[in-house]
Amino acid sequence: MQRRKFIRNSSIGLASGLLLPALPESSPRPRKPLVRLAHLSDIHVKPGIVPETGLAKALQHVQQLKPKVDFIINGGDAIMDALEADKQKTQIQFDLFKTILKNENSLPVYHCIGNHDTWGWFIKNKALEDQDRLYGKTWVVETFGMPGRHYRFTKGRWHFIILDSTQLNPEGGYIGKLDEPQFEWLQSELSGLPKEEYVCLVSHIPILSICAGLFFNKTESNGDLKIQRNLWHTDFLRLKKLFASHPQIKTCISGHIHLQDDLTYLGIRYLCDGAVSGNWWNGSFQEFSPAYAVLEFYSDGTCSRQMVQYEK
Numbered sequence: 001m002q003r004r005k006f007i008r009n010s011s012i013g014l015a016s017g018l019l020l021p022a023l024p025e026s027s028p029r030p031r032k033p034l035v036r037l038a039h040l041s042d043i044h045v046k047p048g049i050v051p052e053t054g055l056a057k058a059l060q061h062v063q064q065l066k067p068k069v070d071f072i073i074n075g076g077d078a079i080m081d082a083l084e085a086d087k088q089k090t091q092i093q094f095d096l097f098k099t100i101l102k103n104e105n106s107l108p109v110y111h112c113i114g115n116h117d118t119w120g121w122f123i124k125n126k127a128l129e130d131q132d133r134l135y136g137k138t139w140v141v142e143t144f145g146m147p148g149r150h151y152r153f154t155k156g157r158w159h160f161i162i163l164d165s166t167q168l169n170p171e172g173g174y175i176g177k178l179d180e181p182q183f184e185w186l187q188s189e190l191s192g193l194p195k196e197e198y199v200c201l202v203s204h205i206p207i208l209s210i211c212a213g214l215f216f217n218k219t220e221s222n223g224d225l226k227i228q229r230n231l232w233h234t235d236f237l238r239l240k241k242l243f244a245s246h247p248q249i250k251t252c253i254s255g256h257i258h259l260q261d262d263l264t265y266l267g268i269r270y271l272c273d274g275a276v277s278g279n280w281w282n283g284s285f286q287e288f289s290p291a292y293a294v295l296e297f298y299s300d301g302t303c304s305r306q307m308v309q310y311e312k
């Protein structure tokens with residue numbers, strides 16, 4: 001129904017004192033978003049014509065958007081890999097990322113750490129941890145000029161909380177969750193926020209996602225769908241309880257899986273925003289082309305997402 005017609009019809013109801021139907025669910029959003037950003041995740045840059053020109057193209061594409069975005073969020077895994085790479089190879093990748101960013105981008109960038117941005121965890125040299133101060137996440141935090149491995153920034157009524165969701169698994173590999181000090185920090189950040197403001201959480205690994213279970217594109221032989229502990233936040237049930245007492249949390253965005261999904265659970269929208277590198281710079285990954293997300297955040301606490309295939 002056209003809005004004008006609806007109002008005209010409704011005024012009959014008003015005059016006769018009848019109860020009016022609630023506005024249809026598709027009632028228009030406030031037209032202008034408070035914040036408009038581009039979320040570029042899983043860039044995985046490395047030396048080579050395809051990744052280097054691919055990143056440049058994605059950044060140029062973002063800057064040509066109309067209307068313009070206010071800033072970029074780098075969702076993590078900016079470089080191909082530092083977990084296993086030696087110092088020289090890691091340096092080359094970080095330098096490459098920063099050089100392309102400097103040459104091709106003039107927007108502010110907020111960085112989030114991905115598992116592959118963490119240096120040395122998988123290098124089989126136990127002494128490295130004691131001998132090199134850049135071991136682990138120090139290098140990425142310093143080289144990207146991050147305020148810390150997790151932090152918050154505010155744009156109008158929206159707070160963006162950047163999390164560090166990759167933790168070393170003592171039994172090998174890594175695991176998706178918040179470490180204890182970070183969980184306490186998040187708790188205290190949330191408790192200090194005014195009730196009428198909103199929160200978007202940014203994590204590299206999804207807090208909740210169905211594509212985390214679809215990454216391997218198969219089920220177990222018995223039909224179970226497995227969600228591996230390095231593909232989602234294993235502390236989700238704990239986070240769910242925390243989120244329940246902070247209704248300001250409206251949106252959680254992530255990457256890591258290179259797939260895209262959009263699900264709402266208990267009033268929070270969880271968006272997994274694909275990968276700029278697609279299939280690690282080899283075309284599409286499963287059904288998803290290389291892409292980034294444009295997100296708009298509104299004054300009523302909602303947000304909209306548009307996935308952008310920048311190569312088309």
Ligand SMILES: [Zn+2]
Nearest residue numbers: 077114115256
């Ligand atoms: Zn990742």
